[in-house]
Amino acid sequence: MQTLSLDYPAGAPAARRALAGVVGSGDLEVLLEPGADGRSTVEINTSVDGVNEIWTAVVDRIFADAAQPAVALEINDFGATPAVVRLRIAQAMEQAAGADTGAH
Numbered sequence: 001m002q003t004l005s006l007d008y009p010a011g012a013p014a015a016r017r018a019l020a021g022v023v024g025s026g027d028l029e030v031l032l033e034p035g036a037d038g039r040s041t042v043e044i045n046t047s048v049d050g051v052n053e054i055w056t057a058v059v060d061r062i063f064a065d066a067a068q069p070a071v072a073l074e075i076n077d078f079g080a081t082p083a084v085v086r087l088r089i090a091q092a093m094e095q096a097a098g099a100d101t102g103a104h
Contacts, residue, residue: 002046004055008063010040010070018095021080021088028080032092035070046077058082062089071096 013034021029035041040063044055073089080088 002044002049002052004042004044004046004052006042006044006056006059006063008040008042009066010035010038010063011067012069013037014069014071014093014096015098016096018092020091020095021084023076023078027084028075028077028088030088030092031074031076032096033072034096035072037070040068040071040073042073042075044075044077046075046079048077048079054082055085058085059089062086069093069096 013036014032016034018032019029020032021027023029042059042063044059046055071093073092075085075089077085
Protein backbone atom coordinates (compact mmCIF):
# COMPACT_ATOMS: atom_id res chain seq x y z
CA MET A 1 0.00 0.00 0.00
CA GLN A 2 1.36 3.42 -0.99
CA THR A 3 0.29 6.79 0.39
CA LEU A 4 0.68 10.08 -1.46
CA SER A 5 -0.13 13.48 0.07
CA LEU A 6 -0.73 16.58 -2.07
CA ASP A 7 -1.62 20.20 -1.21
CA TYR A 8 -3.19 22.94 -3.37
CA PRO A 9 -4.39 26.55 -3.06
CA ALA A 10 -8.18 26.85 -2.96
CA GLY A 11 -11.08 29.16 -2.21
CA ALA A 12 -13.55 29.04 0.67
CA PRO A 13 -14.32 25.66 2.28
CA ALA A 14 -16.76 23.30 0.57
CA ALA A 15 -20.34 23.43 1.85
CA ARG A 16 -20.56 19.86 3.18
CA ARG A 17 -19.08 16.36 3.30
CA ALA A 18 -19.44 13.92 0.41
CA LEU A 19 -18.68 10.33 -0.58
CA ALA A 20 -18.35 8.92 -4.08
CA GLY A 21 -17.51 5.39 -5.17
CA VAL A 22 -16.65 2.22 -3.27
CA VAL A 23 -13.21 0.71 -2.93
CA GLY A 24 -14.41 -2.89 -2.59
CA SER A 25 -15.48 -3.14 -6.23
CA GLY A 26 -11.99 -2.78 -7.70
CA ASP A 27 -12.72 0.92 -8.08
CA LEU A 28 -11.98 3.69 -5.64
CA GLU A 29 -13.74 5.81 -3.07
CA VAL A 30 -13.41 9.54 -2.51
CA LEU A 31 -14.19 10.88 0.95
CA LEU A 32 -14.52 14.67 0.96
CA GLU A 33 -14.69 17.04 3.91
CA PRO A 34 -14.64 20.84 3.88
CA GLY A 35 -11.01 21.96 4.00
CA ALA A 36 -9.21 24.81 5.71
CA ASP A 37 -9.93 28.18 4.11
CA GLY A 38 -7.59 28.65 1.15
CA ARG A 39 -6.11 25.11 1.04
CA SER A 40 -7.08 21.74 -0.37
CA THR A 41 -5.35 18.57 0.73
CA VAL A 42 -5.47 15.20 -0.99
CA GLU A 43 -4.35 11.95 0.60
CA ILE A 44 -4.23 8.97 -1.74
CA ASN A 45 -3.96 5.39 -0.49
CA THR A 46 -3.38 3.01 -3.37
CA SER A 47 -2.72 -0.70 -3.69
CA VAL A 48 -0.83 -0.12 -6.95
CA ASP A 49 2.94 0.40 -6.72
CA GLY A 50 4.81 2.96 -8.84
CA VAL A 51 1.89 5.23 -9.82
CA ASN A 52 2.75 8.40 -7.87
CA GLU A 53 3.58 10.36 -11.04
CA ILE A 54 0.28 9.41 -12.69
CA TRP A 55 -1.71 10.26 -9.57
CA THR A 56 0.07 13.58 -9.19
CA ALA A 57 -0.55 14.52 -12.84
CA VAL A 58 -4.28 13.64 -12.66
CA VAL A 59 -4.91 15.44 -9.36
CA ASP A 60 -2.78 18.47 -10.36
CA ARG A 61 -5.07 18.96 -13.37
CA ILE A 62 -8.20 18.77 -11.24
CA PHE A 63 -6.90 21.32 -8.72
CA ALA A 64 -5.24 23.66 -11.24
CA ASP A 65 -8.05 26.18 -10.66
CA ALA A 66 -7.33 27.77 -7.26
CA ALA A 67 -10.92 29.08 -7.17
CA GLN A 68 -12.20 25.57 -6.37
CA PRO A 69 -13.63 25.11 -2.88
CA ALA A 70 -11.21 24.11 -0.13
CA VAL A 71 -11.53 20.39 0.52
CA ALA A 72 -9.78 17.61 2.37
CA LEU A 73 -9.95 14.52 0.16
CA GLU A 74 -9.10 10.99 1.19
CA ILE A 75 -8.90 8.68 -1.80
CA ASN A 76 -8.75 4.92 -1.33
CA ASP A 77 -7.78 3.25 -4.59
CA PHE A 78 -7.85 -0.33 -5.76
CA GLY A 79 -6.45 0.14 -9.27
CA ALA A 80 -8.88 2.65 -10.80
CA THR A 81 -8.09 4.29 -14.12
CA PRO A 82 -7.41 8.06 -14.36
CA ALA A 83 -10.84 8.56 -15.96
CA VAL A 84 -12.56 6.95 -12.96
CA VAL A 85 -10.44 9.07 -10.60
CA ARG A 86 -11.60 12.26 -12.33
CA LEU A 87 -15.22 11.08 -12.34
CA ARG A 88 -15.30 10.16 -8.63
CA ILE A 89 -13.64 13.43 -7.57
CA ALA A 90 -16.10 15.40 -9.73
CA GLN A 91 -19.03 13.48 -8.18
CA ALA A 92 -17.81 14.22 -4.66
CA MET A 93 -17.25 17.91 -5.48
CA GLU A 94 -20.80 18.19 -6.91
CA GLN A 95 -22.28 16.56 -3.81
CA ALA A 96 -20.26 18.84 -1.52
CA ALA A 97 -21.59 21.85 -3.42
CA GLY A 98 -25.16 20.67 -2.81
CA ALA A 99 -25.88 18.84 -6.09
CA ASP A 100 -26.40 15.13 -5.36
CA THR A 101 -25.40 13.03 -8.39
CA GLY A 102 -26.89 9.89 -6.87
CA ALA A 103 -23.65 7.94 -7.50
CA HIS A 104 -22.05 6.28 -4.48
